Structures are given as structure tokens and as C-alpha cells.
Amino acid sequence: MATRLRPSSKRCAVIGGSGFLGRHLVEKLLERGYSVSVFDIRQSYELPGVTFHQGDLCDKQALLSALQDVSLVFHCASPAPGSDDRKLFERVNVVGTQTVIQACIEAGVQKLVLTSSASVVYEGTDIKNGKEDLPYAKKPIDYYTQTKIEQEKLVLGACNKQKGFLTVAIRPHGIFGPRDPQLVPILVDTARRGKMKFIIGNGANLVDFTYVENVVHGHILAAEHLRPDSPICGKAYHITNDEPIPFWDFMSEVLVGLGYAAPRFHLPYRLVYGLALLLWLLSVLLRPFVAFKPTFTPMRVALAGTFHYYSCQRAKEHLGYKPVVSLKEGIACTVQSYPHLKSGA
Ligand SMILES: NC(=O)c1ccc[n+]([C@@H]2O[C@H](COP(=O)([O-])OP(=O)(O)OC[C@H]3O[C@@H](n4cnc5c(N)ncnc54)[C@H](O)[C@@H]3O)[C@@H](O)[C@H]2O)c1
Ligand SMILES: CC(C)CCC[C@@H](C)[C@H]1CC[C@H]2C3=C(CC[C@]12C)[C@@]1(C)CC[C@H](O)[C@@H](C(=O)O)[C@@H]1CC3
Numbered sequence: 001m002a003t004r005l006r007p008s009s010k011r012c013a014v015i016g017g018s019g020f021l022g023r024h025l026v027e028k029l030l031e032r033g034y035s036v037s038v039f040d041i042r043q044s045y046e047l048p049g050v051t052f053h054q055g056d057l058c059d060k061q062a063l064l065s066a067l068q069d070v071s072l073v074f075h076c077a078s079p080a081p082g083s084d085d086r087k088l089f090e091r092v093n094v095v096g097t098q099t100v101i102q103a104c105i106e107a108g109v110q111k112l113v114l115t116s117s118a119s120v121v122y123e124g125t126d127i128k129n130g131k132e133d134l135p136y137a138k139k140p141i142d143y144y145t146q147t148k149i150e151q152e153k154l155v156l157g158a159c160n161k162q163k164g165f166l167t168v169a170i171r172p173h174g175i176f177g178p179r180d181p182q183l184v185p186i187l188v189d190t191a192r193r194g195k196m197k198f199i200i201g202n203g204a205n206l207v208d209f210t211y212v213e214n215v216v217h218g219h220i221l222a223a224e225h226l227r228p229d230s231p232i233c234g235k236a237y238h239i240t241n242d243e244p245i246p247f248w249d250f251m252s253e254v255l256v257g258l259g260y261a262a263p264r265f266h267l268p269y270r271l272v273y274g275l276a277l278l279l280w281l282l283s284v285l286l287r288p289f290v291a292f293k294p295t296f297t298p299m300r301v302a303l304a305g306t307f308h309y310y311s312c313q314r315a316k317e318h319l320g321y322k323p324v325v326s327l328k329e330g331i332a333c334t335v336q337s338y339p340h341l342k343s344g345a
Pocket of ligand 1: 021042056057079180
């Protein structure tokens with residue numbers, strides 16, 4: 001009788017492995033002796049030791065062929081938050097995640113690690129040292145966050161020790177680092193258009209920014225601690241640099257490092273938020289006639305003007321987590337990695 005071999009514990013798949021975080025994760029997994037299958041709708045690079053499977057995660061058959069003999073899956077695929085496309089977020093983050101769970105169970109995968117987001121508890125108002133027991137946001141700031149909440153609930157709810165399917169969610173916040181397509185490029189674009197002169201609010205609001213290698217470290221620790229007898233099964237973990245910094249100090253350090261002036265003039269938070277809301281409303285009303293995308297959306301203004309930093313205590317206790325790269329080192333590596341974004345380049 002043919003016996004089904006237990007998949008090697010060093011064989012894993014990264015769904016979304018062509019993306020910013022996904023590719024850093026793949027590189028670290030290879031370094032640690034894992035063999036990696038990447039599943040993504042696009043292939044953005046080639047690396048020895050990586051098998052690419054191009055497909056949409058809503059397609060179960062495509063997923064099943066990528067998950068053959070895989071014991072561990074990292075799910076870090078999502079549409080970009082800036083797209084604000086409700087149907088796309090629901091299709092990929094909710095329906096797609098259900099498909100990922102079904103495919104994992106059918107393929108005999110034992111562990112699923114989800115990249116969630118600390119923003120699942122954020123409603124646009126201050127969060128100071130937030131712990132994982134904060135309730136999910138009742139009014140999430142956008143469709144992206146709304147579907148990240150649903151996605152996290154699905155993955156954690158699927159954890160089943162009896163059936164040998166274990167799940168955990170990592171909640172990073174404000175990921176930055178080399179090849180980030182979002183934070184630094186948007187910041188520089190805003191500076192180049194002369195719009196980074198102002199500080200929204202008094203500039204004292206502390207925020208977490210997390211260097212990508214620390215996020216990768218948190219994911220791998222979670223995968224390696226995920227066992228039936230461990231307290232981490234079905235739980236969520238904040239992973240940050242554990243060095244909250246005033247939002248505008250972080251932005252200024254990156255800008256100055258790239259040769260741009262730091263923002264200097266203060267504007268009242270409520271005034272900017274009100275203007276951003278008005279502009280957003282206008283852009284929605286005028287959408288059938290003219291397409292314009294305001295830089296200062298209400299969501300960005302809230303993120304720039306409120307406190308949102310989170311406790312990593314649970315990750316420290318259960319996973320032995322400790323950031324491996326400090327904020328200072330992370331900012332230096334990031335700035336160095338963007339020669340084409342330097343002022344005058
Ligand atoms: N960047 C941040 O600050 C941040 C913070 C917290 C959480 N996260 C989460 O981390 C994860 C990775 O984010 P990132 O910044 O690397 O984004 P990214 O856009 O660089 O990577 C996402 C990847 O998912 C892939 N993808 C999208 N739709 C897909 C589909 N239908 N089927 C297969 N692949 C698909 C994309 O092609 C891309 O390669 C996401 O789940 C995001 O929600 C990001
Ligand atoms: C125009 C300026 C006021 C600001 C320019 C920088 C912003 C583009 C970034 C600053 C904080 C960033 C951030 C995200 C997107 C980019 C910023 C707004 C997220 C919303 C991306 C999605 C993640 O899940 C969120 C998280 O929980 O980490 C990010 C929060 C910070």
C-alpha cells in the first residue's frame with residue numbers, strides 16, 4: 001500500500017512571495033536552509049532554491065499544485081492598501097484567504113502563518129502601547145483594514161489541534177526597508193511636489209515603524225514555535241521595532257537622509273483632517289468627470305497625526321522575540337538602498 005510521506009518541515013511556501021515583505025522572507029528562509037515555493041500573481045525576481053508558481057490565490061487548483069509536499073505556509077499576499085478597491089479587497093483578502101485555508105487543509109499543510117496588521121484595532125484615534133486583547137476596530141479606517149480583520153478571524157478560527165492544522169497571525173506595523181514600494185516612495189514623491197513642509201498636529205504623536213528584517217524574524221519565530229502544545233496556536237502577535245518614535249521625526253530622518261528638507265511648519269490636526277475629508281468627498285463626487293487622487297487622504301492624516309504604537313510583550317514572552325535591527329540601523333540601510341530617490345538624482 002502506498003504511504004503518503006509526511007512533508008519535510010523545511011519545505012515551505014510563501015503566498016505573496018514576490019512582494020516587498022514576501023521576498024525578504026523568502027531570502028531569510030533560504031539562508032536558514034528551507035526550500036521555498038513562491039505563489040504569487042506575478043514573478044518579480046529569480047533566486048536559486050526558489051520554485052515560482054504564478055497564479056491567483058482565489059484559484060484552489062493552482063494553489064494545490066504549489067502546496068504539494070509543503071508542511072508550512074506563510075500567507076503575505078494582499079492588494080496594495082492604496083488601491084481602495086472594495087471588491088478587490090473582499091475577493092483577495094476574504095474569499096482568497098478562505099481558499100488558502102481549504103487548499104492548505106486538502107494538501108496536508110500543518111502550519112499556516114498569516115501576515116495580518118496591527119491596524120486591525122485602529123480606528124483613527126490614539127492607541128498607546130496597544131496589546132493584542134484590544135477589540136477589532138468597529139469602524140476600520142478603510143476597506144483594506146476591514147478585510148484584514150475578516151482575514152485574521154478566518155485564519156485564527158481555522159486553527160484545529162485535533163486535525164493537526166495550526167495557525168498564527170503576525171501583526172506588523174509600518175513596515176519599511178529596502179525595496180518597500182510604499183512608505184518611502186510616497187514620502188519622496190510628496191516631498192518632490194513641495195508638499196512635505198508641514199507637520200500635522202504638534203508632532204508629539206508616537207508611532208511604530210518596523211524594519212522589514214524584524215518582521216521576517218517574527219514570522220520565522222512564529223512558524224518555528226507553532227506546535228500543538230504551544231500557547232501560540234490560534235493567536236495574534238504584534239511585531240514592531242519596539243522603539244515608538246514621533247511620526248514626524250521618523251519622516252524627517254528619512255527625508256534628511258535622502259537630501260530633502262524636514263517638515264517645519266505646524267498645522268492644526270483638526271483643520272487638516274477636515275480639509276482632507278472635504279477633498280476626499282469632492283474626489284468621490286467628481287469621479288465620473290475627473291480623476292484626481294488627493295495626497296493627504298483622511299486615512300493618511302489620521303496615521304500622521306495620532307498615536308499608534310503597540311506592545312510586543314506577548315511576542316517576547318511566547319516567541320522569544322527581540323528586534324534584530326534597531327530603528328537607527330534600519331533607517332540608515334533604507335536610505336542607502338534608494339540612491340535613485342535622493343534629492344537631485
Ligand atoms: N507594508 C506595510 O507597512 C504592512 C504593514 C502591516 C501588514 N502588512 C501586510 O503584509 C503583507 C505584505 O505586504 P507588502 O507590503 O509586502 O505588500 P506587497 O504589495 O509588496 O506584496 C503583496 C504581494 O501579494 C501579491 N498578490 C496580490 N494579490 C494576489 C492574488 N490575488 N494572488 C496571489 N498573489 C497576490 C502581490 O502580487 C504582491 O507580490 C500584506 O498582507 C499586508 O497586508 C503590510
Ligand atoms: C503624505 C504624508 C503625510 C505621509 C507619507 C507617508 C505615508 C504614505 C505612510 C506613513 C505611515 C504609513 C502606513 C501605511 C501606508 C503608508 C503610510 C500611510 C499602512 C496603512 C499600510 C498598510 C499597513 O497594514 C499599515 C500597518 O498596520 O502597518 C500601515 C500603517 C502605516
